[in-house]
Amino acid sequence: MKIKSKLNQIIKSALDSANIETKEDITISDATKPEFGDYQFNGAMKLAKSLKRNPREIALDIIEHIDTTTLISKVEVAGAGFINISIDNGWLSKELTKIIDDSRVGVGIVEDKKRIVIDYSSPNMAKEMHVGHLRSTIIGDTVATLFEFLGHTVIRQNHIGDWGTQFGMLIAYLEELGEENKRQNLQNLEQFYRDAKVRFDESPEFADRAREYVVKIQQGDAHCLKLWREFIDISLGHCEEVYSKLGVKLRKEDVRAESFYNPMLPKVIDTLREKGLLVESNGAKCVFLDSDTPLIVQKSDGGYLYATTDLAGLEFRAKELKADRISYVVDVRQSEHFRQIFAIAKRADMVPSDVKLEHIAFGTMMDRSGKPFKTRDGGTVKLIELLDEAILRAKETIKDRDSYSNSEDLDRVAEVIGIGAIKYADLSINRESNYIFSWDKMLSFDGNTALYIQYAYARISSILRRYNRELNGNIAIGDELEHRLALMILKFEDTLLKASENGYPHIITSYLYDLVTLFMKFYENNPILKDNIDTETQISRLLLSKLTANTIKKGLEILGIEVVERI
RNA sequence: GCACUCGUAGCUCAGCUGGAUAGAGCAUUCGCCUUCUAAGCGAACGGUCUCAGGUUCGAAUCCUGACGGGUGUACCA
Structure with missing residues (x-):
């Protein structure tokens, strides 16, 4: 409403x-x-x-x-x-009664439906996904789901990094390993990368071959392309494992790799030249806007850059994918870059002027001392390890409860809770702030966490299971708590609209937390299935609880977090 | 150097299109399970919203400056 x-x-x-x-x-x-x-x-x-x-x-x-x-x-x-x-209480109960069986919990479809291209996750194929990739993946997935739910057409784009000089080194090493060792070595991409780098540094002959392979891939050499595709397939497989465990909606068809834009790059330069924006400076082709720092689009050796690819991407998304709004979920450190390419793309008519371009920036993940996150040995934490640890810890915390009839149930619930905790921890922070990574905080189950919300849902499910009859009747707001709870449920749509304006998932988590806090108070003070409660009050409270549960479920679903009937 | 951004309770963070007594979680202390899931609820403790000016009837919020953190700043992505 x-x-x-x-x-x-x-x-x-x-x-x-x-x-x-x-x-x-x-x-x-x-x-x-x-x-x-x-x-x-x-x-x-x-x-x-x-x-x-x-x-x-x-x-x-x-x-x-x-x-x-x-x-x-x-x-x-x-x-x-x-x-x-x-x-007015009468109005509240009337409106709530209308949406009891509504799967959208009263949230309408927006009037001005847009076609939105959203770029998120975008991992580099040379390495495995680490904790730093979490934010783009999760925030992007949430925002995409939110847009979709509100009725927009959403086109997800996973702009994977599959192009560049490092791939020459990687496929040269892959070739050297031979068939039988390939699979084994590619199990751990990090190690594979390090090994390849060692070879590159120790052997000039290998290094030459690596450089030669870069050129060969670009020229379409069949042998090198085959190796390259093989490598990308395996690397993408690692990502898909993470996506599946995370419950992220990105699929193979959403992948539009960096290499896809390769054939379009010369045209980008031509366009910029035609528009009179191209300036040659120190041998490099640049575009100077109002600032004195130029955007380089072609190196002095003729090579193209990230900026060139992004410009090609913008044009493709605007003209081929026909986007009304193009969103990039990328680290805040690249805001300068995006400001430049957005301005240039519009100036060069690569993107029509009425298309909304936005950088949905998020802050950097820091360690305890306030430095960008790294592990003690200087590396990063693999994302898959974080996820496995979360599930393990969740299992540890819930295993002594008696709600589980078998270990399958236990495993399932542990997964929902563990993954939920990580996602919620990330999404509940204003995306623009830098945040301090801490295992304990990420995997906490106390206070304002996913589990608090999931727990409320399980409690409500339990009540409804006990009641186990048709719910026929009306909602009658009986006191201040019920009034506030009822209004909170109806505020769901306003909340989602606000969150979608500029893509702020934490607006949704705050809302859910407030909703559940109110419900918990209501639950403590307003008994439902007790002996001395008359039927009408009982039904009214059950309906309020059910609507709360529906709202929780839908809200968490947008955040990509699951619920379970029993915890 | 220049630009951007942040500075709110012991810790981690909300609040920032200006509004009434600045809010949560964690931590600490104390209550509440013969009663719908105590992973919960209630209470206490905790603040010159970095500092100094300015605008305003009214500032954590807007402006200026200082101090302190982070980030970016020509051929990486």
Whole structure:
């Protein structure tokens, strides 16, 4: 339910009928405290100056004209001129009753459906995925799922790094190993890379061959291409293992590798030249925008760069994939890069001017001392290891509970909880902040974590199992807690819309946490299946619980986190 | 050097389109299981929102400056 826009309309017409004109946007905000009601409008104070009137008087004037016949039950003026608004219980129960069996829990499809291309995960094929890849993969997957759920058409693009000088070295080494040793050695890509590097450094003859192979792949040499494809296949297999364990929706068809754009690169240079943007400086082909640091699109040796590929990618996404909005879920350290290529792509008409280009940036993962994350030996933690550890720890914590009839159940639940913990830990932080990686924090099951949310869901499932009858009846809001819970459920749509505006998953986790906190209080104070509860109250509370569970499930689903019926 | 970004409780973080007494989790201390899953609930403790100015009826939030962290800054991706 889009409550805020409904309220904004009500306020707007109240201002109209009170003959108050305002140029500023009317925005209702959430009440800062429950005692003040549910929402508040602070516009009277802003209007005071231009109207040359006392803000309290203006506020009193406004509330005279506020329609309290539908969703608003009460408006009051408080303090300097705050207008406090309470939502009507009758309206809440009516709206909730409508969505009891709605699989979208009352969330509509957006009116202006867009075609959104979203680039995320994008691992390098030369190495295995490490913890640093977690953020792009998970944030991207969440944002993509969110867009899709709201009704947009989403095209996922996994821009894997499969091109560049390092692949010459890797396939030369692969060839050297021979058939029988290949599989074995490629089990551990990190080690494979290190071994290849050793060979490269120790043998000039090998190094020459490596360089020669780079050229050969680019020229389409059949033998080298075959080796290269073999290597990419195996490396991609490692990624798919991670994706599957993480429950990430990226598939093979979403892969559009760096190499895909290779044939388009000369045309990028031509386009830039035609538009008069290309400047040669110190032998390199550059584009200078307002800043003095240029964007280099072709090296002095003729080679192309990351920027060139990205420009080709932008044009492809805008013109071939026909995107209205192109989003990149990439580390904040590349914001300068994206600012430049976005500006250049528009200037060169590679992307139509009305296409929204955005960098959904996320902060760097730091270690305890505030340095970008590395393990003690200087390497990184493999992502797959983090996931396995999470599942292990989850199993350790739940194994003594008696809810599990067999070890299969236990394994399944451990996986849902362990993976959920990691994803939630990452998604619940404002994506722009850098954050400190800690095993304990990531794998914590206390407080504001996925388990808290999943636990609430399991509790509700348990109640519904016990009741085990048809739920026929109405929701009747009986007290303040039920009122707040009911309203919270209906705020789901406003929350998702806000999160999708600029792609902030933590807005959803905060919401779910607030929702569950309210439910837990409700659960403690308002007994459901106890002896002395009359049937109508029982049904009403069961329905509220069920709606809470539906909202939790849908919310977690958007975050890519699963629920289980029993914990 | 220049640019961007961050600085909120002991720790990890919300809040930042200006609004009423700045919020969570963890940690610490204390209550609540013969009662729907105690992985829960309640309470206590904890803050000159880095500092100094400015704008405003009103600033954690906007502006300027200082200090401190992080990042980026011509042929890596």
